[in-house]
Amino acid sequence: MQPMNAAIASFLAHAKIEVPLVCGAMYPCSNPELVAAVSEAGGIGIIQPIALTFVHKHDFREGLRLIKRLTSKPVGINVIVEKSAKVYEDRMKAWVDVALEEGVRFFVTSLGDPKWVVEKAHAVGGVVYHDVTERKWAEKALASGVDGLIAVNNRAGGHAGTRSPEDLLVQLGDLGVPLLAAGGVGNEADFKALLDMGYAGVQLGTRFIATPECRAHADYKNAIVGARDTDIVLTDKISGVPVAVIATPYILKTGTKAGPLARLLLRGRKTKHYMRMFYSVRAIFQLRDASLHGVTYKDYFQAGKSVEGIEAVEPAGDIVRRFAAAAGFQQEVVS
Ligand SMILES: Cc1cc2nc3c(=O)[nH]c(=O)nc-3n(C[C@H](O)[C@H](O)[C@H](O)COP(=O)(O)O)c2cc1C
Incomplete structure (x- = not known):
C-alpha cells in the first residue's frame, strides 16, 4: 500500500x-x-x-x-x-x-x-x-x-x-x-x-x-476501443459548446462547426438561452439514438482522449x- x-x-x-x-x-x-x-x-x-x-x-x-x-x-x-x-x-x-x-x-x-x-x-x-x-x-x-x-x-x-x-x-x-x-x-x-x-x-x-x-451499442464500444487520441475532435454542432466526439465518417463529412446563423444566435444576449435550449433538446435525441442504435444512426459517439489507453x-x-x-x-x- x-x-x-x-x-x-x-x-x-x-x-x-x-x-x-x-x-x-x-x-x-x-x-x-x-x-x-x-x-x-x-x-x-x-x-x-x-x-x-x-x-x-x-x-x-x-x-x-x-x-x-x-x-x-x-x-x-x-x-x-x-x-x-x-x-x-x-x-x-x-x-x-x-x-x-x-x-x-x-x-x-x-x-x-x-x-x-x-x-x-x-x-x-x-x-x-x-x-x-x-x-x-x-x-x-x-x-x-x-x-x-x-x-x-x-x-x-x-x-x-x-x-x-x-x-x-x-x-x-x-x-x-x-x-x-x-x-x-x-x-x-x-x-x-x-x-x-x-x-x-x-x-x-x-x-x-x-x-x-x-x-x-457494440459499434460505439468498438469505436472507442479502435480509436486513438488523435481521432477525438471537438464539435459545437451538438450543444452549441464544444463536445468531444470520435471523428467518424459522419462527423468528417458534416464538420464540427455550428452554422453561421446558429453562431450568431448563440452569441446574442437574448437569443443564446433559446439556442442552447434548442441544441440541448435536439442533442438529447441524437445522442440517445447514436448510443443505442450504433453506426446506422449516422450521429455522434462522444468520447475523450482517454480512448488512447482503452x-x-x-x-x-x-x-x-x-x-x-x-x-x-x-x-x-x-x-
Ligand atoms: C458520453 C459522455 C457523456 C457525458 N455526459 C455527462 C453528463 O451528462 N454530465 C456531466 O456532468 N458530465 C458528463 N460527461 C463527463 C464525464 O462525467 C467525465 O467527467 C468525463 O468523461 C471524463 O473524461 P474521460 O471521458 O476522458 O474519462 C460525459 C462524458 C462522456 C464521455
Missing part, C-alpha cells in the same frame, strides 16, 4: 468509498447496471437522471431502487444546474429530493450555481463536488459551499475543458478542498499518474462505456480493481 495523502483520504471519507475513482455521469450512457458495478467494486458510480429516465426508461425512484438492489454501496447523482436548462430545474429539484429520500449523499454538480444543491445536501450530511474548468468557476462554487472540485481537463470526454491536468492542479490546488481530475484516463498508468501528481481522485467516463455493463471491452468491476491495485489501494486483481 502506498501512504495515502490527506486529500485522497478526505475524498474517500466524503464519498464513503474505498478507491478514489468516480464513474462520472454520462448522458446517454449511465445505465443503472454500470453505475452499480463501479460502486460495488469500491469506486462510486454517478447517476445521470435524464439518461436514467429518458434513455433507459426507468421511473426515477424505481431506477434508484434497482441500483440499490444491485449494490448496497454508495452511489452519486449528477445535477446539471445551468440556467439554460431552466426547463429542467423543477424536475431536477424533485429528483434531488427523491435521491435524498432514497439515501444518496454524494452529488456532482455541473455548469451553473450549485447553491441550492449544497443547501439540500448539507441539511442531511451529504456532500457536493462541482465540475470546473477554470479558477473563477471554482471560486464561485466554493462561495456557494461545495465540498470538493472536479477539474475537467482538455482530454476529457463530454464538455472538455481547455487546460491540461498539470495546469489545473497549479490553478486549483490551493483552494483547500479535495480536487479530483477528470479527463484522459484510459488505463491504470494514467490513473496512478494523476494521483501521484497530487489529485485526490479521478473521474472517468469514456473508459466505462467500453464495458459489458454499459448498454451502449484496449478492450472489459467488466467495470475488473477495471476498478485493476486501477486500484496499480495505485496501491488493493492488492488483489480479479482477472
Whole structure:
C-alpha cells in the first residue's frame, strides 16, 4: 500500500468509498447496471437522471431502487444546474429530493450555481463536488459551499475543458478542498499518474462505456476501443459548446462547426438561452439514438482522449480493481 495523502483520504471519507475513482455521469450512457458495478467494486458510480429516465426508461425512484438492489454501496447523482436548462430545474429539484429520500449523499454538480444543491445536501450530511474548468468557476462554487472540485481537463470526454491536468492542479490546488481530475484516463498508468501528481481522485467516463455493463451499442464500444487520441475532435454542432466526439465518417463529412446563423444566435444576449435550449433538446435525441442504435444512426459517439489507453471491452468491476491495485489501494486483481 502506498501512504495515502490527506486529500485522497478526505475524498474517500466524503464519498464513503474505498478507491478514489468516480464513474462520472454520462448522458446517454449511465445505465443503472454500470453505475452499480463501479460502486460495488469500491469506486462510486454517478447517476445521470435524464439518461436514467429518458434513455433507459426507468421511473426515477424505481431506477434508484434497482441500483440499490444491485449494490448496497454508495452511489452519486449528477445535477446539471445551468440556467439554460431552466426547463429542467423543477424536475431536477424533485429528483434531488427523491435521491435524498432514497439515501444518496454524494452529488456532482455541473455548469451553473450549485447553491441550492449544497443547501439540500448539507441539511442531511451529504456532500457536493462541482465540475470546473477554470479558477473563477471554482471560486464561485466554493462561495456557494461545495465540498470538493472536479477539474475537467482538455482530454476529457463530454464538455472538455481547455487546460491540461498539470495546469489545473497549479490553478486549483490551493483552494483547500479535495480536487479530483477528470479527463484522459484510459488505463491504470494514467490513473496512478494523476494521483501521484497530487489529485485526490479521478473521474472517468469514456473508459466505462467500453464495458459489458454499459448498454451502449457494440459499434460505439468498438469505436472507442479502435480509436486513438488523435481521432477525438471537438464539435459545437451538438450543444452549441464544444463536445468531444470520435471523428467518424459522419462527423468528417458534416464538420464540427455550428452554422453561421446558429453562431450568431448563440452569441446574442437574448437569443443564446433559446439556442442552447434548442441544441440541448435536439442533442438529447441524437445522442440517445447514436448510443443505442450504433453506426446506422449516422450521429455522434462522444468520447475523450482517454480512448488512447482503452484496449478492450472489459467488466467495470475488473477495471476498478485493476486501477486500484496499480495505485496501491488493493492488492488483489480479479482477472
Ligand atoms: C458520453 C459522455 C457523456 C457525458 N455526459 C455527462 C453528463 O451528462 N454530465 C456531466 O456532468 N458530465 C458528463 N460527461 C463527463 C464525464 O462525467 C467525465 O467527467 C468525463 O468523461 C471524463 O473524461 P474521460 O471521458 O476522458 O474519462 C460525459 C462524458 C462522456 C464521455
